[in-house]
Amino acid sequence: MRRLRRNALPANTVDLARYLIGKTLVHDTPKGRASGRIVETEAYVIGDAAGHAFRGQTRRNRSLFLRRGHAYVYFIYGVSYLLNVSSEQVGVGAGVLLRALEPLEGVDLMRERRGVERLQDLARGPGRLTVAMGVGIHDDGLDLCGDGALWLGTEARSTGEVGVSIRIGITREAHRPLRFFERGSRFVSGPGRLNQPI
């Protein structure tokens, strides 16, 4: 498993969201490495009223405006941190939300961080994913294509068919087919009907 180079990333948000299915997310910390296969993403595209960049750049969302391949981490509902990958050119606000992982390395570390045992519950859901991976607000703005501790990796094995559905948990632009997931994966979040072929 090698680091993804920035120029390997597709240059638009929807293509990147689909491309990231089957790739890996890795976090190296003093407690060890945690990694997982990305099995579910959502695209928040240019001009998307459901996206955090819609009303322009602010202190909170500035990482969305970094060159593609940077982390945008934010706090939601007073409960959870969510991790996105910025997806366009510098100055253009858009990103891909990472919603679920299939754990690969550091499973015991993930269990410790999450306080649950079942493999399929460790990183199923965007807030659970960040807990399992030890990702927080201090990771906002990091370059995921650099040589840092948090990085995107090549696929660990061949990727299954990619399904498409509407996005979860939003009201604006709710009809758009911008959620991507590995079909048949037990590690994907969301209601069952959204995980069936369209």
Next chain:
DNA sequence: AGTGCGATTGACT
């Protein structure tokens, strides 16, 4: 300074 609400989760029926 006050207000409304959200890219969720975990507990509970």
Next chain:
DNA sequence: GTCAATCGCACTA
């Protein structure tokens, strides 16, 4: 399946 918790942020005044 339903629902409350919880708080930072953006917006209005």
